Amino acid sequence: MNPPDDDQLREILPRLRRFAVSLTHDPSDADDLVQATMEKAIGHWQRRRPDGDLRAWLFSILYRQFLDGRRRAGRYARLLQLFTSEPQTSASAEDIVVVNASWDAFDQLPPEQRALLMLVSVEGLSYREVSETLDIPMGTVMSRLSRARRSLRELDEGESREKRPAPSLRRLK
């Protein structure tokens, strides 16, 4: 097996950060996720299918790490809830600094749908690649894609009706 090619990895790095931000909403959480992904990728380089697409492989590692992290966080939140009897909410979308514009409708989608839309619409992966990356059957890719696009429309129209606030400076962390 070839050792990981650092230049190849460097080239994909911005896309990984972007995918991570779309999932976590928080740039520093996103970079933690990317770092964990890179560590796994470099450590498990020989498990990569040699003919497979490097980008799709890295996205799939990142997505799995994200889901694992959320499961752990979920357990932690439930545990906290036992003590505080207050549900812990996720970080505010206000913390996003790197993305260009506010779009609450998209941020309100469940992460599974956000991941799908990012991979299809932004990264331009084929449905087949998306199915492998997210580890879901093709049928689920299609039904989830349909649900995601319809939900986004509904949320966006609701947002417009509520009179969107004037664009303001985003808080930088």
Place this chain on the structure above:
Amino acid sequence: MNPNQPTEQDLHAYLDDQLDAERRQWVAAWLQANPERAAELEAWRRDAQHLRARYANPEQWPANPALDPAAIRRRQRAGQRRWLATAAMLVMALGIGLTGGWTMRDMTSPDSPPPMADAVQAYRLFTADVSLDGHDAIDKGHIVDANDATATTAPVPASHGREQIARLFRAHFSDGIMPPDLSAAGLEMTDARLLATDQGPAAMVVYRDQSGRQMMMYIRPPGAGHHMLEPGKRVDGKLMAQYWSKGNYNYAIVSQPDDPNAAMLEQMLRES
């Protein structure tokens, strides 16, 4: 499913440009005739563009050097080194623990006194105060000190001759070295005793030169665990003990440190 109407899947695939040319043309034509679905599709297309614009140019985001593959690799190597160092430390700690435990065992076990300390003690007991109390060694030997841990038999008076001593050695130290006859050098055997140790019989033979100076040859079985002695010497108070192992026995010569006869005796014993 109506074959004259594209499925939902077709519409998404059309939008995402994942249809073959023929099917794409067919969907496009159908959309012309169905403006309502075309408008819906157009809204989805705008959403996709919106999303692409929102996440455009991630390569222009502030760089995070910690994410560079080289940095990750460096940290992983450092982590590996840390792991190895930790493992090495554990192994070392285990080693220290074992060695320490062994040393402690040596230090705390009854066999811990310096080599051939019993020889020095025997010498002290049976020779040192001879001149003080005025008795000669042979008489003193008849007194059995009940407080002494090592029982002693009655001394074999040297006057009874070498023959008796030789018999004693043959009986108890069959392949040991006999105490040599040093009378040619002016040394008399003045005392010979059989002593008991944990490991079996020991014996001491005292020589006295013409000026009254005494030295002692001592033979005993090796210590616990058949521990053989590295040859050595040490000064213990006003006495010097030289010791070594040979065959199945440990030997010692206890004398005054400046007694030249001790060196002669040692050489004779070690060469025989």
